[in-house]
Amino acid sequence: MEPILELRGITKRFPGVLANDHIDLKLYKGEILALLGENGAGKTTLMNILYGLYSQDEGEIFVKGNSINIQSPTDAIHAGIGMVHQHFMLIPVFDVTENVMLGNEYTKPGGFLDKLKAASHVRAISDQYNLNIDPNAIIEDLPIGLQQRVEIIKILFHDAEILIMDEPSAVLTPQEVEELFKIMHSLIDQGKSIIFITHKLGEVMECTDRIMVIRGGKVVGESTPEEANPETLATMMVGRPVELKVEKELSKPGDTVLQVENLTVVNKNKKIEIDDISFDVRAGEILGIAGVQGNGQTELVRCLTGLIKAELGTINILGVNSTNFDPRKITELGVAHIPEDRQKDGLVLPIPVEDNLVLNTYYKEPFAKGIVMQPDVITNNANELIDDFDIRTPNSTVSVSGLSGGNQQKVIVAREFSRPIKLLIASQPTRGLDVGSIEYIHRRIIEKRDEGCAILLVSTELDEVMQLADRIAVMYRGKILAIVDAEIATKEELGLLMAGISTQISGEKRKPRKVREIVT
Amino acid sequence: MKENKFSKINNFLKIFLEEVSRSSLTYIILAVFTGLVLGGIIAAATTQDIYEAFDESFIGGISASLKFIWKTYSSLFLGSFGNPSKMVSSLFSGDKAAMRTAFKPFLESLVVTTPYLLTGVAIALGFQAGVFNIGGEGQLFMGSIMAGWAGWTFKGLPPIVHVPLALLIGILAGALWGFIPGWLKAKTGSHEVINTIMMNYIAFNLSQYLIVGPFQDPNESFKTRFIEESAHLYRFFEDPLRLNIGILIAIVVAVLAWYVLYKTTWGFEIRIVGLNPKASKYAGVNSSLITILSLTISGAIAGLAGSVEMLGVNFRAVQSLTTGYGFDAIAIALLAKNNPLMVIITAMLFGFMRQGSRVMQINTGIPIDIISILQAFILFFIAAPAIIRTIYRLKEPKQGDLTPQMTGSGEKI
Numbered sequence: 001m002e003p004i005l006e007l008r009g010i011t012k013r014f015p016g017v018l019a020n021d022h023i024d025l026k027l028y029k030g031e032i033l034a035l036l037g038e039n040g041a042g043k044t045t046l047m048n049i050l051y052g053l054y055s056q057d058e059g060e061i062f063v064k065g066n067s068i069n070i071q072s073p074t075d076a077i078h079a080g081i082g083m084v085h086q087h088f089m090l091i092p093v094f095d096v097t098e099n100v101m102l103g104n105e106y107t108k109p110g111g112f113l114d115k116l117k118a119a120s121h122v123r124a125i126s127d128q129y130n131l132n133i134d135p136n137a138i139i140e141d142l143p144i145g146l147q148q149r150v151e152i153i154k155i156l157f158h159d160a161e162i163l164i165m166d167e168p169s170a171v172l173t174p175q176e177v178e179e180l181f182k183i184m185h186s187l188i189d190q191g192k193s194i195i196f197i198t199h200k201l202g203e204v205m206e207c208t209d210r211i212m213v214i215r216g217g218k219v220v221g222e223s224t225p226e227e228a229n230p231e232t233l234a235t236m237m238v239g240r241p242v243e244l245k246v247e248k249e250l251s252k253p254g255d256t257v258l259q260v261e262n263l264t265v266v267n268k269n270k271k272i273e274i275d276d277i278s279f280d281v282r283a284g285e286i287l288g289i290a291g292v293q294g295n296g297q298t299e300l301v302r303c304l305t306g307l308i309k310a311e312l313g314t315i316n317i318l319g320v321n322s323t324n325f326d327p328r329k330i331t332e333l334g335v336a337h338i339p340e341d342r343q344k345d346g347l348v349l350p351i352p353v354e355d356n357l358v359l360n361t362y363y364k365e366p367f368a369k370g371i372v373m374q375p376d377v378i379t380n381n382a383n384e385l386i387d388d389f390d391i392r393t394p395n396s397t398v399s400v401s402g403l404s405g406g407n408q409q410k411v412i413v414a415r416e417f418s419r420p421i422k423l424l425i426a427s428q429p430t431r432g433l434d435v436g437s438i439e440y441i442h443r444r445i446i447e448k449r450d451e452g453c454a455i456l457l458v459s460t461e462l463d464e465v466m467q468l469a470d471r472i473a474v475m476y477r478g479k480i481l482a483i484v485d486a487e488i489a490t491k492e493e494l495g496l497l498m499a500g501i502s503t504q505i506s507g508e509k510r511k512p513r514k515v516r517e518i519v520t
Numbered sequence: 521m522k523e524n525k526f527s528k529i530n531n532f533l534k535i536f537l538e539e540v541s542r543s544s545l546t547y548i549i550l551a552v553f554t555g556l557v558l559g560g561i562i563a564a565a566t567t568q569d570i571y572e573a574f575d576e577s578f579i580g581g582i583s584a585s586l587k588f589i590w591k592t593y594s595s596l597f598l599g600s601f602g603n604p605s606k607m608v609s610s611l612f613s614g615d616k617a618a619m620r621t622a623f624k625p626f627l628e629s630l631v632v633t634t635p636y637l638l639t640g641v642a643i644a645l646g647f648q649a650g651v652f653n654i655g656g657e658g659q660l661f662m663g664s665i666m667a668g669w670a671g672w673t674f675k676g677l678p679p680i681v682h683v684p685l686a687l688l689i690g691i692l693a694g695a696l697w698g699f700i701p702g703w704l705k706a707k708t709g710s711h712e713v714i715n716t717i718m719m720n721y722i723a724f725n726l727s728q729y730l731i732v733g734p735f736q737d738p739n740e741s742f743k744t745r746f747i748e749e750s751a752h753l754y755r756f757f758e759d760p761l762r763l764n765i766g767i768l769i770a771i772v773v774a775v776l777a778w779y780v781l782y783k784t785t786w787g788f789e790i791r792i793v794g795l796n797p798k799a800s801k802y803a804g805v806n807s808s809l810i811t812i813l814s815l816t817i818s819g820a821i822a823g824l825a826g827s828v829e830m831l832g833v834n835f836r837a838v839q840s841l842t843t844g845y846g847f848d849a850i851a852i853a854l855l856a857k858n859n860p861l862m863v864i865i866t867a868m869l870f871g872f873m874r875q876g877s878r879v880m881q882i883n884t885g886i887p888i889d890i891i892s893i894l895q896a897f898i899l900f901f902i903a904a905p906a907i908i909r910t911i912y913r914l915k916e917p918k919q920g921d922l923t924p925q926m927t928g929s930g931e932k933i
Contacts, residue, residue, distance in 0.1 A: 305802075307801060307802065326804065326806070327801060327802060327803075327804045328803075328804025328805075329804075331804055337802070339802060344796070344798050344799070345798050345799055345801075345802045346799065346802060347796075347799060348792045348795050348796045348799050348800070349795075349796065350795050351791070351792070351795065355788070359792070359799065359802075359803045360802070360803040360804050362785055362788050362803075363785045368784075368785045371784040371785050371786055372783060372784055372785075373783055373784060373785055373788060375783075
């Protein structure tokens with residue numbers, strides 16, 4: 001069978017980097033091809049060449065057997081290629097139809113927009129692929145998962161045959177990911193072809209027909225979900241054997257470090273975000289908070305770290321009533337915080353790596369004497385941490401915005417772990433990171449636990465919580481429905497709790513395991 | 521001992537140059553150059569003689585234009601710097617009167633630079649903290665009128681007490697004018713752009729009232745009394761040269777502001793609040809306090825600018841609507857990428873142009889406004905870097921720009 005799309009010997013050089021090195025790729029009609037690789041492996045560069053955002057230095061592109069020259073996204077669209085970007089290209093205040101028709105407007109005689117015709121076209125596409133999108137909805141009112149579908153409609157509106165999806169699951173909740181996979185299958189059932197860019201092994205195994213692994217700009221292997229297993233794929237991707245399992249001993253909990261009693265948080269509109277919850281975390285244990293995004297986890301972490309105020313209840317850290325302390329006082333109690341949104345909360349992107357590494361200790365000895373900062377000390381500190389935590393950066397003075405997501409997260413982890421801490425509050429510590437970085441951060445968190453640090457881990461990735469936590473609390477609509485020992489929890493039962501369907505766990509004791517396996 | 525001093529100066533120069541180059545000096549020079557070229561074309565295009573020359577022949581028109589542009593810029597240069605050959609010959613002759621005349625344009629340009637430098641630093645400091653202080657003009661007015669009040673009210677004080685006292689009162693008045701919008705922004709989320717503009721109007725009208733009301737000179741309408749001799753800032757030369765110690769004060773303030781911003785924990789806090797208010801909160805910085813303080817200090821420095829003008833140059837306030845310093849200062853700060861050391865250079869650019877354009881108007885009949893157009897061109901190119909990059913085929917800067925994010929209207933920080 002002739003491939004619908006073929007790339008032959010695509011090579012792209014950037015100053016000092018060979019981003020793509022003679023890449024060959026074939027995509028057949030009606031299949032989902034996974035392009036798997038770590039951040040910076042060259043996946044996105046390759047797709048940007050295909051979409052006309054870059055032009056290749058060498059190599060040829062064939063669509064349905066004909067060599068074509070793609071100079072711009074317009075050329076790509078004409079060739080039937082469409083791309084769903086990781087960061088959506090939508091105008092928030094426009095409605096769905098306006099966004100979809102932008103750049104390809106239907107007009108009535110006299111140059112007036114024919115929005116009705118466009119809207120009916122949008123509705124037809126939505127119905128055909130079960131996308132369930134209202135053409136008149138305003139983009140900013142839609143959840144992220146639906147916004148992504150609007151991006152897909154945009155492509156289909158241009159009659160694309162080949163869809164490129166750049167890390168589409170990175171921004172979605174687990175439920176939305178499931179929905180996305182259904183949509184992808186409905187697309188290929190109707191004759192479309194998809195290139196699915198990702199670094200998540202679980203997704204690759206779950207929803208693709210063929211897998212191509214890229215590392216360092218080269219194709220390093222091809223496989224199918226039937227033949228491959230997560231370990232071999234991870235090894236291909238990273239270039240060395242990767243521990244997908246984190247070795248950990250049973251916890252030896254010590255004294256209570258964090259004690260939360262009857263905590264209630266309301267938002268600006270007086271809506272209850274956290275509803276009368278109580279729990280504690282002891283030294284040397286990890287309490288995992290599982291739950292679907294948006295069930296109060298964000299507010300819980302922000303309240304514990306002093307970023308928002310509690311309405312009722314008390315927070316005790318190391319015996320100190322720290323309810324409504326400001327963030328600095330809480331930090332000074334020995335609390336570390338890995339924030340959910342690293343770029344918005346955790347880093348000041350335009351300033352150097354070395355300054356970000358002292359973002360919450362800059363005013364203390366030895367980084368400052370009085371009010372005078374000590375640049376040499378700050379630089380030395382940065383160089384040590386860059387070595388210790390394997391942060392990939394040209395030097396300590398480049399701005400942190402130039403680092404990859406994984407390395408930005410390592411900057412935060414290095415900063416938070418480098419001072420003596422008693423309590424770590426980690427929110428989505430590995431979101432959007434590649435396998436190598438996830439492995440690394442997980443290992444560091446377990447190390448901290450074994451040093452006797454109390455850890456509160458919040459993650460919407462149930463696998464991550466199940467792998468790391470010693471006890472698991474499930475949050476649903478601002479309440480903690482149950483706190484269970486991780487040894488007896490099963491994925492199915494936790495899933496039901498997360499969905500709010502059940503409110504307790506059966507409690508049937510399974511055989512304790514020392515090592516738990518996850519698929520990232 | 522002497523060597524040590526030298527290496528210190530050397531070190532300082534090195535830091536200065538580093539800072540300048542970090543703000544991509546080439547880029548700014550190219551923007552100024554392009555502005556000068558276009559300003560020249562506009563100046564020629566608005567002159568009748570040029571059209572007549574073009575009517576006769578194309579070549580003639582071109583040469584007339586070039587001659588005209590040359591005349592424009594050379595008189596701008598003479599007006600702002602003075603005539604180099606006269607300067608040299610006056611120095612050799614040793615004739616004091618000749619020296620004064622020869623150096624007057626340069627020294628007067630420095631006089632004009634002083635308020636530009638202070639207000640420029642004031643606005644730059646605000647920008648660094650993420651606040652857009654459009655109220656420099658009002659803060660300068662308040663500083664000026666209150667420094668004046670202290671200047672004529674207290675009598676019989678020795679200069680060593682009177683001058684600092686009057687400066688301090690002017691600074692406090694400006695600080696109050698900055699504090700109010702800063703406090704409103706931090707506590708209620710109301711946007712500082714609106715509030716500083718409103719504070720400008722209050723300052724204008726309040727000072728106009730004071731000038732024709734309680735502060736009016738009993739012998740002369742629409743003017744205040746003169747300040748006491750003891751409140752005069754030290755002048756370096758005899759009349760009519762007005763260059764005073766204010767320029768040194770301004771340079772010290774600029775260097776101090778740079779030091780605080782880039783070398784101290786306070787400056788670190790100001791910059792991270794300006795660049796990412798959310799992360800600054802995470803880092804434990806009291807961002808409301810920083811916002812209030814930055815606008816207050818910004819107002820204080822603008823108030824100092826007004827005080828220096830009053831005590832060093834004008835000695836009395838006259839009814840007028842605006843000096844323009846506080847508004848031009850926004851451009852000066854942006855041109856300097858909000859780096860106080862760079863402000864020294866950009867304030868000189870504006871000060872020298874302002875002084876030179878007066879001479880240019882007298883010599884060539886070209887209206888002063890052409891300088892505003894020229895400055896507008898320069899700012900336009902600074903604001904739209906892509907144009908300059910395309911014209912001169914410069915490469916994109918690799919690192920992220922250090923432009924602070926402005927918090928939107930109604931956002932409480």
